[in-house]
Amino acid sequence: xxxxxxxxxxxxxxxxxxxxxxxxxxxxxxxxxxxxxxxxxxxxxxxxxxxxxxxxxxxxxxxxxxxxxxxxxxxxxxxxxxxxxxxxxxxxxxxxxxxxxxxxxxxxxxxxxxxxxxxxxxxxxxxxxxxxxxxxxxxxxxxxxxxxxxxxxxxxxxxxxxxxx
Amino acid sequence: xxxxxxxxxxxxxxxxxxxxxxxxxxxxxxxxxxxxxxxxxxxxxxxxxxxxxxxxxxxxxxxxxxxxxxxxxxxxxxxxxxxxxxxxxxxxxxxxxxxxxxxxxxxxxxxxxxxxxxxxxxxxxxxxxxxxxxxxxxxxxxxxxxxxxxxxxxxxxxxxxxxxxxxxxxxxxxxxxxxxxxxxxxxxxxxxxxxxxxxxxxxxxxxxxxxxxxxxxxxxxxxxxxxxxxxxxxxxxxxxxxxxxxxxxxxxxxxxxxxxxxxxxxxxxxxxxxxxxxxxxxxxxxxxxxxxxxxxxxxxxxxxxxxxxxxxxxxxxxxxxxxxxxxxxxxxxxxxxxxxxxxxxxxxxxxxxxxxxxxxxxxxxxxxxxxxxxxxxxxxxxxxxxxxxxxxxxxxxxxxxxxxxxxxxxxxxxxxxxxxxxxxx
Numbered sequence: 270x271x272x273x274x275x276x277x278x279x280x281x282x283x284x285x286x287x288x289x290x291x292x293x294x295x296x297x298x299x300x301x302x303x304x305x306x307x308x309x310x311x312x313x314x315x316x317x318x319x320x321x322x323x324x325x326x327x328x329x330x331x332x333x334x335x336x337x338x339x340x341x342x343x344x345x346x347x348x349x350x351x352x353x354x355x356x357x358x359x360x361x362x363x364x365x366x367x368x369x370x371x372x373x374x375x376x377x378x379x380x381x382x383x384x385x386x387x388x389x390x391x392x393x394x395x396x397x398x399x400x401x402x403x404x405x406x407x408x409x410x411x412x413x414x415x416x417x418x419x420x421x422x423x424x425x426x427x428x429x430x431x432x433x434x
Numbered sequence: 435x436x437x438x439x440x441x442x443x444x445x446x447x448x449x450x451x452x453x454x455x456x457x458x459x460x461x462x463x464x465x466x467x468x469x470x471x472x473x474x475x476x477x478x479x480x481x482x483x484x485x486x487x488x489x490x491x492x493x494x495x496x497x498x499x500x501x502x503x504x505x506x507x508x509x510x511x512x513x514x515x516x517x518x519x520x521x522x523x524x525x526x527x528x529x530x531x532x533x534x535x536x537x538x539x540x541x542x543x544x545x546x547x548x549x550x551x552x553x554x555x556x557x558x559x560x561x562x563x564x565x566x567x568x569x570x571x572x573x574x575x576x577x578x579x580x581x582x583x584x585x586x587x588x589x590x591x592x593x594x595x596x597x598x599x600x601x602x603x604x605x606x607x608x609x610x611x612x613x614x615x616x617x618x619x620x621x622x623x624x625x626x627x628x629x630x631x632x633x634x635x636x637x638x639x640x641x642x643x644x645x646x647x648x649x650x651x652x653x654x655x656x657x658x659x660x661x662x663x664x665x666x667x668x669x670x671x672x673x674x675x676x677x678x679x680x681x682x683x684x685x686x687x688x689x690x691x692x693x694x695x696x697x698x699x700x701x702x703x704x705x706x707x708x709x710x711x712x713x714x715x716x717x718x719x720x721x722x723x724x725x726x727x728x729x730x731x732x733x734x735x736x737x738x739x740x741x742x743x744x745x746x747x748x749x750x751x752x753x754x755x756x757x758x759x760x761x762x763x764x765x766x767x768x769x770x771x772x773x774x775x776x777x778x779x780x781x782x783x784x785x786x787x788x789x790x791x792x793x794x795x796x797x798x799x800x801x802x803x804x805x806x807x808x809x810x811x812x813x814x815x816x817x818x819x820x821x822x823x824x825x826x827x828x829x830x831x832x833x834x835x836x837x838x839x840x841x842x843x844x845x846x847x848x849x850x851x852x853x854x855x856x857x858x859x
Contacts, residue, residue, distance in 0.1 A: 282624060282713060284823045291802040291826075294473050295503060295510035309825040329625040332658065333821060334802075335560040337477055337576040358629050358660055359560055363576035411460045411590065421578050422484050425585065429486065 270389050272349050272370075274321035278381040281327035283310055285334040285360065289342040302342035320347030323387070325379045327353065331360025340364045350387055352376055352394065352405065365412050368420035372405035379403075389416075438688035440596045441663055442631040445571040445685055449554040457595040457692075465495065467529075467549060468583035469557030471539055472500040472511070474576075475518045478558055481581035482521075490525045491587030497529035497548060497557075498522050499539035502798045507805040537770025537796035540564040540652060540738035545770055547677030551666045551684050556583050561738050561820065563654045567647035568674065569666030569684060571631075574655060594631040594660045595694040601638035603702035608854045610748070611646025612740055612818070612838035614638070615653040616707035617699070620717035628658030630694060633687065635665060638701040644673040645744035652739050653820050656714040706853060708816070709836035712824045720841060720853040728835070732815040733758075733846035734827075735839050736767025736794075737801045740818035743773045745839040750782040752843040752854050753789040759849025764791030765807045767799060791846070803827045809834075816845045 287310040289302055307314035307324075324343060330353035331339060340363045343351060350370040354377075364371045370389050379385070383398040392405035408416075418424040437454065439447065447455040449463040470478050475498055482490075490496055498518050503511035522530035529548055536542065540561050543549045551569035555562060558580040565572035575589065583589045601614055619626070632654045639647065647664050654662025664670070666684040674682060708723035710716040735741070735749050746768060758764045766786045768774035774796060777783050783793050799806030801819040809815055809828030815835070817827065822834035837845070840854040847857045 284821075286802070286821070286823045286826050291473075291804060292808075294804075295508055295514065297473075297476050297514065309830050329628070329658065332624055333560065333823060335558055335562075335574040335576055336474060337558075337578060338473075340576075341477070355625065355628065357625075357658055359574050359576060359655075363578065366576055366578040409460065421582055422481050425485050425582055 271386060272321065272389065273384070273386045274323050275319070276323050276325045276379055276381060276383045276385060277314065277318060278379065279310055279324065279326040282329045282332055283326050284332045285336055285339040288331065288339040294336065294338055297338060299341060299345040302338050303345040306342040306346045315346065318346050318348065322348055323385055324348050324351045325353065325376050326351070327376065328355045330356050332357035335359045337363045337367065340367055340369045344369045350389065365415045366421040368416055370416060374403050374405040438690035440631070440633060440691040440693070441569070441665055441685045441687045442571055442596055442633065442661060443593060445552060445554055446591065446593055455593055457593050459593045461591055461593060462588050463554055463591045464588050465556050465583050466553040467495055467497055467555045468580055469497045469499070469539065469543070469555065469559065469562060470580050471502055471559055472504055472515045472518055473502045474558035474580065475521070476514045477577035478580035478584065479517060479521045481578050482584055485581060485585050487585045490584045493526050494528045495587065496527050496584055497543060498527055499531050499542060500533060500536050501538050501796070502802065503804050504533050504536065504797060505795065535771060537773070538738045538741055538798055541741055541769035541773070544568060544648065545677070545772060547674060547679055550674055550678050550680070550682035551670055552682050556580070556589050560655045561652050563659065563661050564648055564652040564738060566651035566654065566661050566663035567644065569664060569670055571661055571663065573661045592629070594629060596631040596633050597627055598633050598635065598693045598696045600636040600696065600698045601634070601701045602636045602698070603638060603700055604641050605638060605701050606705065608706050608840045609704055610838045611642055611649035613704060613707045614701065615650045616709050616714065616717040616836060617704050619653065619657045619715050620707065622657055624656060624713050624715045625658045627654065630659055632657065632659045632662040634662065639664065643744065644669055645742045648742065649739055653714070656820060706838055706841050708841060708851060709822055711822050711833040711835065714820070714822060714836060723851050724853055724856065728851040729814065730762060730816050730845055730850060731813040732763040732765065732807060732809065733842045734765050734800055734807055734815055734817040734819060735842050736769060737798065737819040738769065739820040740839050741767055741769030741773065743776050745818065746773065746777050746782050749839040749843040750785040752840055752858055753847065754785050756789055756847050756857065758790040758846040762846055762849045763807070764789065764846040765794060765800065766791050767794045768796055770796050800827050816842050816851055818842050
């Protein structure tokens with residue numbers, strides 16, 4: 270699939286408490302999580318982000334908690350893909366499980382506000398603002414099967430239907 | 435001859451139908467326990483309903499522990515706890531703990547013998563890695579993973595590479611498991627073990643008990659690790675034998691097993707550590723931290739990292755007969771009801787209260803900025819918890835410094851970050 274949108278750029282070690290502060294976790298509804306998404310990293314994020322925009326970051330994006338509220342908050346904000354140099358393990362796993370695309374790539378040449386065109390099948394990231402192309406690391410086969418099925422629950426339902434569970 | 439395996443590879447292999455296994459493989463592994471709490475279980479329960487199965491895979495192999503916002507801090511958190519309670523009732527979940535018998539999940543489950551050596555545990559909480567201290571493979575996952583595991587009793591896992599971490603020598607006075615793990619994270623960074631298993635070994639662990647191991651494994655995630663494991667030994671046996679209600683297996687790494695890295699540290703040169711805001715990798719020696727004259731507003735002793743009886747005893751040893759500094763708050767949170775009761779019987783609660791501290795019922799509370807000790811703008815806390823991210827304990831301009839319970843106690847007395855030797859003669 271091809272996605273096009275504007276970049277919100279963040280630095281290294283954006284933790285799950287910055288993505289969705291725990292003070293809001295007494296309510297796990299998408300509306301609540303979306304409203305406070307990225308609040309402790311950029312207070313105005315939820316008011317500025319538009320459907321289809323990308324989050325781009327440095328190393329170790331999503332470190333900290335296992336709370337799925339973090340990728341849900343991002344996905345509910347309309348962000349289809351997060352691109353970072355590297356991801357913390359549980360965040361990476363959770364994102365695939367809920368069907369949020371995650372791409373690992375060298376993001377140094379991408380700046381806040383750049384317009385990107387991202388092909389999730391090939392991993393090609395075209396920076397239309399700077400006229401550059403970078404390539405994301407390939408996604409393991411099992412992981413792309415998961416996302417293509419629509420996440421782990423959809424994958425499980427498919428297995429049940431096929432009589433494999 | 436079979437390929438030599440690490441303890442982690444062995445445990446995972448023995449939870450699959452495979453004949454062999456290598457790091458990097460993605461496998462379906464059977465789980466001995468799937469765990470959730472009052473924050474993560476509600477999403478898992480919604481996802482569980484979406485799968486469309488009629489029952490959980492095994493009512494005895496699921497643990498649901500309300501601990502983050504319990505006793506409920508507000509109506510919304512009460513609704514989340516209620517949702518978990520109703521799910522537990524509906525499927526007659528054996529290891530559901532109501533407020534009063536519940537404690538901080540990662541302190542409670544080992545204490546009750548619900549997690550045991552050789553187990554494969556997945557938990558919708560990042561600090562699930564705590565159980566590696568018992569020689570189990572335990573890792574944090576998300577709520578959707580928990581839903582899947584509750585439905586099918588298995589989960590996809592990538593077999594991790596392992597880093598062997600060797601600590602040799604006797605720890606100095608006041609140096610605990612907390613200091614060794616903060617020191618390690620300072621050395622390798624918050625991403626230093628990303629996707630990998632940490633395997634701890636060395637002569638140092640003959641001098642430290644199970645509580646220290648639990649603290650070390652607990653914070654493996656702060657180096658990005660998938661798990662943090664100890665090979666079980668006599669200390670493990672002594673800890674589990676009176677608690678276990680079922681069989682358990684001691685696994686050991688094979689001679690010649692492959693490691694991504696082997697790291698060697700001399701424990702004798704390590705002092706108590708303090709991790710400065712806003713990452714656990716910002717750890718410095720207590721002498722350096724103390725010299726900076728950093729005033730604190732609050733000291734927190736508790737959590738899945740350092741809320742065990744051993745932690746409270748050390749804090750009480752320092753606080754006995756002393757008063758905390760004026761305008762400083764000391765919040766002590768025994769991690770489970772049993773710990774609370776022991777602390778009461780041993781007179782520790784009196785020591786904390788006489789010193790001017792407050793003692794809360796078991797909860798995660800302030801560790802994640804939930805309640806029971808939230809920081810205002812610009813305030814600063816020293817805390818025996820596990821994360822010092824920006825805004826972790828309250829306002830986004832507040833600061834958290836991580837340390838062991840002895841340093842937290844000494845700092846409360848002086849109202850500034852200080853080592854135990856500064857208050858104990």
